[in-house]
Amino acid sequence: MTTTNILLIDDHAMFRSGLRMVLNARMEGAEIFEAGSLVEATQDAPETIDVILLDINLPGLNGLDGIAFLKRKWPQVPVVVLSSQDGPETVRDALARGAVRFISKADTADRIVALLNRVLRGEYNAPENQPGDGDEVLPIPLHLTPRQCEVLDLLCQGMSNKLIARRLALSENTVRGHVQAILGFLEVSSRTEAAFAARRRGLVG
Known part of the structure; x- marks a missing residue:
């Protein structure tokens, strides 16, 4: 079984714990590495990471500034911003700085897992890509009416x-x-x- 290494960076331990349980239960082979700050992430995380989940409210260097910081250490690893702050300026800034996806913490567990699976498949901005088995509750239309x-x-x-x-x-x-x-x-x-x-x-x- 292939292992998927996921680095979760969030300063709220309870949220990290809850999301880790969700990902472990719904993503076969997921190995979750937790960190409460960017410094902790770079010190404790393994060299091989498949995807980074990053909150933007962090102690020290914040999440948005940290995107470039993380890309220097793991240049080929997609960074997904996962935050409760989903205002238009924040979303635009995160994507402009190199995040491949912005996911709201208000999303359901099903939606978060579905979007994360797409990122792991390299499907960042492909509107017509179809989800894999069990990825999505609602069908994705090929065009808008x-x-x-x-x-x-x-x-x-x-x-x-x-x-x-x-x-x-x-x-x-x-x-x-x-x-x-x-x-x-x-x-x-x-x-x-x-x-x-x-x-x-x-x-x-």
């Missing part, structure tokens, strides 16, 4: 599901389904990252 494009446009304007539903004369449940399809299509985990990805790909003005 005209209605989903309307929802995406309003989402990028900062509208909530309730406001989008009112504007398009839809139920909130219907809008919620469209938003989940959009997140899957764009290979992102939050509305903020969806807006950033849509603008980067020229899907919205």
